[in-house]
Each structure stands twice: as structure tokens, then as C-alpha cells.
Amino acid sequence: MAYSVAFSHSLADLPAEVRTRVRQNLEEIGRTIESLPVGGVLLESVSQSPMQLGVGGGWRFFFKVEPKNRRLVVTSAAPPHADGAHENARPK
Amino acid sequence: MRAGWPADSVPRRSPPRTRKLRLQRPLAISATARVRMDELNGGTTKSCRLLHEPRQRRVTRISPLEVNPCLLSPDPNNTSLPRRLRISGVEHGEQCGSGQVQPIIPRLRRPLFVAPLPEQLSAYMNRRLPPFAGERSPTHARPETSSPARTCGCGSGICAQDDAPDTTFAIDATRGKLQYAPLVFKGALTAESAAPDEFRAELLLRLGELASTLASIPAHHHSVWSSPVDSDLRLDVRGWQFLYRVDPPARRITVHRGGPSST
Numbered sequence: 001m002a003y004s005v006a007f008s009h010s011l012a013d014l015p016a017e018v019r020t021r022v023r024q025n026l027e028e029i030g031r032t033i034e035s036l037p038v039g040g041v042l043l044e045s046v047s048q049s050p051m052q053l054g055v056g057g058g059w060r061f062f063f064k065v066e067p068k069n070r071r072l073v074v075t076s077a078a079p080p081h082a083d084g085a086h087e088n089a090r091p092k
Numbered sequence: 093m094r095a096g097w098p099a100d101s102v103p104r105r106s107p108p109r110t111r112k113l114r115l116q117r118p119l120a121i122s123a124t125a126r127v128r129m130d131e132l133n134g135g136t137t138k139s140c141r142l143l144h145e146p147r148q149r150r151v152t153r154i155s156p157l158e159v160n161p162c163l164l165s166p167d168p169n170n171t172s173l174p175r176r177l178r179i180s181g182v183e184h185g186e187q188c189g190s191g192q193v194q195p196i197i198p199r200l201r202r203p204l205f206v207a208p209l210p211e212q213l214s215a216y217m218n219r220r221l222p223p224f225a226g227e228r229s230p231t232h233a234r235p236e237t238s239s240p241a242r243t244c245g246c247g248s249g250i251c252a253q254d255d256a257p258d259t260t261f262a263i264d265a266t267r268g269k270l271q272y273a274p275l276v277f278k279g280a281l282t283a284e285s286a287a288p289d290e291f292r293a294e295l296l297l298r299l300g301e302l303a304s305t306l307a308s309i310p311a312h313h314h315s316v317w318s319s320p321v322d323s324d325l326r327l328d329v330r331g332w333q334f335l336y337r338v339d340p341p342a343r344r345i346t347v348h349r350g351g352p353s354s355t
């Protein structure tokens with residue numbers, strides 16, 4: 001079963017174009033993660049780490065990998081040229 | 093009979109439909125073809141009946157009937173006739189039209205394949221091959237400028253170089269099946285990632301597994317590679333947590349921080 005992509009509720013007002021681009025990139029990442037060996041070091045490491053993804057236009061997204069639920073969850077985002085928002089959006 | 097034709101060419105029956113055609117065509121091979129055949133025979137005979145026989149579809153035998161002895165013997169193993177012929181490996185001699193019977197000299201066929209002995213097979217499988225001269229490292233990989241890797245004693249095929257500014261590990265190229273494997277990812281441990289030896293050895297093991305897994309990800313998956321480049325990935329080793337980054341263009345994994353998980 002492929003990995004699904006989920007967005008946090010705080011990202012409801014994300015521009016549709018950006019959301020589509022993020023979803024496409026994360027789906028590609030999900031396909032690669034799906035091919036990683038279960039119980040391997042890389043999958044374990046990726047699932048423990050807060051991941052970042054830069055999308056064209058300066059957007060930066062933070063997501064986490066949940067192998068048990070087989071999904072990638074976008075937790076927060078930083079719009080371009082918004083350092084203050086970037087700091088607020090960082091996951092803790 | 094027309095001059096130049098073989099003396100033993102005898103008119104033969106043809107099927108009714110092709111009778112006219114056969115009567116109009118001589119039952120002999122052309123002069124050019126005959127010359128070539130003579131050359132193939134060493135040029136000692138002008139006309140060899142055996143060579144003409146396939147064209148004439150008629151065998152003229154001038155010697156007593158000779159039968160391969162292997163066909164006369166009883167067959168205890170119920171071996172089929174083609175197999176017996178193959179086993180005997182004897183070919184018939186040739187008879188020429190000059191009236192002389194050439195002795196039949198058995199010629200043993202060279203076998204197509206001889207199964208090797210077990211010890212020969214074992215020696216072949218365990219042979220030492222020289223390094224492949226045409227093997228190239230990836231174009232985006234950094235050239236190997238450091239000293240050869242030393243073993244760390246962990247038995248993992250991965251070793252550490254303590255004399256380098258960044259402690260690097262590399263797959264030991266002199267061991268076992270990894271001897272000719274291309275080195276695709278290197279690891280680097282910075283000073284901030286210092287850890288006790290027992291954690292360090294296991295960390296190197298895990299970095300080796302990470303390197304092999306990362307090497308299996310296709311390079312054209314840009315989205316996949318951009319994410320770990322921007323992220324600080326965590327790696328837990330028995331209560332110690334290390335942070336590392338992946339640098340795909342340099343094919344490098346850098347562990348830049350390490351410490352107990354509680355901090």
C-alpha cells in the first residue's frame with residue numbers, strides 16, 4: 001500500500017497550487033520510502049527525524065514520516081521571505 | 093555420354109512431374125565446384141565419387157561392406173542408435189574413384205564440453221581476480237585522496253581513519269565480496285560527534301547500512317534527495333543520539349553532532 005499524504009489543520013489556507021506541488025513531491029518521497037527495507041536504519045532514522053522539504057517559490061515544509069500509518073504528515077510550513085513565520089511554524 | 097561428365101553418372105529415375113526437367117540438366121556438378129572440392133581434398137584427386145554421390149543421390153560402393161563394430165555388438169544398456177554412434181565417435185573413411193580403397197582411419201571427435209572435476213571447479217570459483225582496470229568511479233564522486241582505510245576491529249568491513257580532520261569511514265575494499273563494489277557513499281564524523289568506542293563501532297556499522305541504502309535510491313528522484321539534504325536526520329545508537337546530514341553530490345554522510353539521548 002502506498003504512503004498517503006496528510007496536511008495539518010493549520011495549513012488549510014495553503015494556496016492550492018503550492019499544496020498540489022507539495023503533495024506531488026511527498027508522494028514521490030512516499031514511493032521511495034515504501035521501497036526501503038522494513039526495519040532498516042534509514043527508515044528508522046527518517047521516522048524519528050523532523051523532515052524538511054523545499055518547494056519552488058521559497059516555500060519550506062516540515063513533515064514527519066509515519067511508517068506504521070503509512071503516511072506522511074505535513075505539520076507546518078514557512079512561506080517565502082517570512083523568517084518570523086518560519087520560526088513560528090517550526091515543529092517543536 | 094558427354095565429355096567432362098563423371099564416368100559413373102547413371103541416368104536415374106525421376107518423379108514423373110520433374111522428368112523433363114531432369115533430362116535437360118546434367119547430373120553432374122559444374123567444373124568450378126569440382127575444382128573447389130578437389131582443392132578441399134588437398135588436390136590429390138581429380139574426381140572423388142563420394143563428393144559426387146550427394147548430387148547423384150546414388151552410392152557406388154566398390155569395397156566390401158564395412159560396418160561400424162559398435163553397431164554389431166549387443167547393446168546391454170539399451171542405448172539408442174544415435175547415442176551409440178556419438179559414443180563411438182568413429183567416422184568413415186573415404187573411397188575414391190581411382191579404384192584404390194583408402195584405409196578407414198578412425199578419427200575421434202573432440203568433445204564439445206568436458207565436465208570439470210570438483211577440485212577444478214572449486215579452484216576456478218576461488219580464484220583471485222585482478223582489479224578491473226576499466227572500472228570507473230561515479231563522476232560525481234570525490235577522488236580518493238586519503239590514505240587507505242584501516243580496519244577498526246569491529247569486523248564489519250568498515251573502518252575509521254583517526255588521522256583525518258573529519259573521521260571518515262569507508263567500505264574496506266580488501267575484504268570478501270565487497271572487494272570490487274564501487275564506493276558510493278562515505279561517512280564523516282566531526283569532532284562534535286565524539287562518542288565512546290562501543291557506540292562508535294555500532295555507529296559505523298549503521299552508517300555503512302545507511303550508505304548502502306542511500307546508494308540504492310535512484311539519483312533522479314530529486315524530491316527524495318532534497319528532503320534529507322535540508323533535514324538533520326537522527327540516528328539512535330543504544331541511548332546515544334547522533335545527527336547527520338546527507339550530501340548527495342559529494343556522496344557523503346556527515347555526522348555533525350552526537351550525545352546522550354536525554355540532552
